[in-house]
Amino acid sequence: MRILLVEDEKKMASLIERALKETSYAVDWVDNSVDALFSAQNNPYDLIILDIMLSGKDGLTVCRQLRKEGKNVPVLMLTARNELEDKVAGLDAGADDYLTKPFFFPEFLARVRALLRRQKTGKSTHLKVGDLELDQVTRKVSRSGREVSLTPTEYSLLEFLMLNAGQVVTRTMISEHIWNDDFDAYSNVINVFIKNLRKKIDQGHARELIHSQRGVGYILQEI
């Protein structure tokens, strides 16, 4: 899952960025409305975390602009004060949820998960394809009831494949949703991660779930 973080306070931004990265989300951070709009218009984010108080145009304006352009990406609005007016304005501007700073990170991460889920899978936090299961809250993965231990990036990659089960996922989609702007899409990294993931998920099982589509990408499904 790839997230755009728009926050002009550096200390706050680095705390949020670290929490998100530790949960293995890919994060792009920008500190102003111009970069926020540019990034949101040019990348397929799964979620935008948008601070209301920015220099230049504020977060409300950014949100309104994105909605006007037909962008449906979930938006979690942040503000420093618990003011009802801000809350109403945020939701009216098209935000999906709202959180007052300072907040507890477990609550913040739970809201992030809820917003990502609402868009992708409805209310379930449990993904299942055949005998492969993934719990998005505990981040536990199992195949045939046996727990599989994954690195954070392997987990993100598998989660993305499972959310798109039965559909071809291109290398571009993977690089855009699993890694942030620093990632070199032409590198061999995706192949390596897929290879490792297959070893852990498919090796030793009669039925393979991760399939290559030559020249296109990958598909996770029971065939």
Ligand code: CA
């Ligand atoms: Ca701010």
